[in-house]
Amino acid sequence: MPQLYTSKKPLTLVFPIDWENKKILLGMKKRGFGVNKINGFGGKLEPGETVEQAAYRELLEESMVEAQNMIKVGLNMFTFEGDSVGLEVHVYLTTDYRGEPQETNEMRPEWYDFDKIPFEQMWTDDAYWLPKVLNHEKFVAQYHFAQDQTTILSETFNLVDTVPDDYEQ
Numbered sequence: 001m002p003q004l005y006t007s008k009k010p011l012t013l014v015f016p017i018d019w020e021n022k023k024i025l026l027g028m029k030k031r032g033f034g035v036n037k038i039n040g041f042g043g044k045l046e047p048g049e050t051v052e053q054a055a056y057r058e059l060l061e062e063s064m065v066e067a068q069n070m071i072k073v074g075l076n077m078f079t080f081e082g083d084s085v086g087l088e089v090h091v092y093l094t095t096d097y098r099g100e101p102q103e104t105n106e107m108r109p110e111w112y113d114f115d116k117i118p119f120e121q122m123w124t125d126d127a128y129w130l131p132k133v134l135n136h137e138k139f140v141a142q143y144h145f146a147q148d149q150t151t152i153l154s155e156t157f158n159l160v161d162t163v164p165d166d167y168e169q
């Protein structure tokens with residue numbers, strides 16, 4: 001298989017989960033990459049930050065929710081036709097958190113029932129892996145997109161016991 005990327009950029013993605021009421025906190029992204037899509041909360045690492053520190057900070061900045069725990073559930077490598085930079089997205093759940101979700105400059109948060117997740121308003125790949133996460137499974141996956149950032153040209157998906165720290169091409 002040809003190399004899909006020559007360098008990669010780590011990103012975080014966090015989903016607050018209420019297992020008891022079967023609800024997930026998602027937000028409408030108001031600006032930047034993936035604008036107008038519904039997604040979890042996350043973004044780039046700041047200099048000197050670990051992935052987990054960035055995940056905690058981005059959730060707080062985007063939703064005002066403060067995670068008390070952070071459970072790593074997945075690793076996604078996203079690549080795009082014609083772009084040599086891969087997006088390595090580290091996916092976490094938090095099940096213990098403080099604060100009421102609030103709209104911020106970046107996101108409009110809202111709780112969704114597990115069976116009413118608006119996949120048609122989310123990134124195309126989410127319909128493949130998010131249900132696994134809600135089924136208590138962990139995964140490593142790779143999705144290669146066409147330039148339209150919607151069509152998936154190839155994918156690999158594996159369930160794992162422990163999510164690795166890095167995606168290995």
Ligand SMILES: Nc1nc2c([nH]c(=O)n2[C@H]2C[C@H](O)[C@@H](COP(=O)(O)OP(=O)(O)OP(=O)(O)O)O2)c(=O)[nH]1
Pocket residue numbers: 011012013031032033034039040041042043044045078087089123124125126
């Ligand atoms: N669910 C899902 N999330 C994705 C996909 N691709 C992708 O980059 N993301 C996430 C990872 C990050 O949480 C977010 C992109 O981060 P960002 O560019 O908005 O980062 P940021 O908040 O630091 O950016 P900025 O606007 O402040 O510059 O989107 C995808 O296919 N599915």
